[in-house]
Amino acid sequence: MKVVHTNNAPDAIGPYSQGIIVNNMLYSSGQIPLTADGDLINGTVEEQTHQVFKNLKAVLEEAGASLESVVKATVFIKDMNDFPRINEVYGEYFSNHKPARSCVEVARLPKDVLVEIEVIALVK
Numbered sequence: 001m002k003v004v005h006t007n008n009a010p011d012a013i014g015p016y017s018q019g020i021i022v023n024n025m026l027y028s029s030g031q032i033p034l035t036a037d038g039d040l041i042n043g044t045v046e047e048q049t050h051q052v053f054k055n056l057k058a059v060l061e062e063a064g065a066s067l068e069s070v071v072k073a074t075v076f077i078k079d080m081n082d083f084p085r086i087n088e089v090y091g092e093y094f095s096n097h098k099p100a101r102s103c104v105e106v107a108r109l110p111k112d113v114l115v116e117i118e119v120i121a122l123v124k
Contacts, residue, residue: 008058010034013110018059021123026063030076030118031055032110045082045114049089052117065121068097072120075103079114086115 004019
């Protein structure tokens, strides 16, 4: 196993890693809308989702992967009524390549954010 860490995404806010590579697969931790400096994006669900993808891209890049090598994404949202808006932003990042995905509404997310996304990706 290899731990993935980049300064271009927020540090873990608990006892976990930004990601772990096992063999040729990256398992990312869930990313929330924190900047790399640890500042919370309190904007719209669209703004929060864009920040989540910025963080995911940084972790993927550090691991030697990319959005194009994601095989599975799991999206956690605070309110299923936000699904269409989150899905629209999601589609900007996964337009041609469409990995498998699950989406679940949860009672609460860390720091009371509106969205969290984790991915599994093939490392090149």
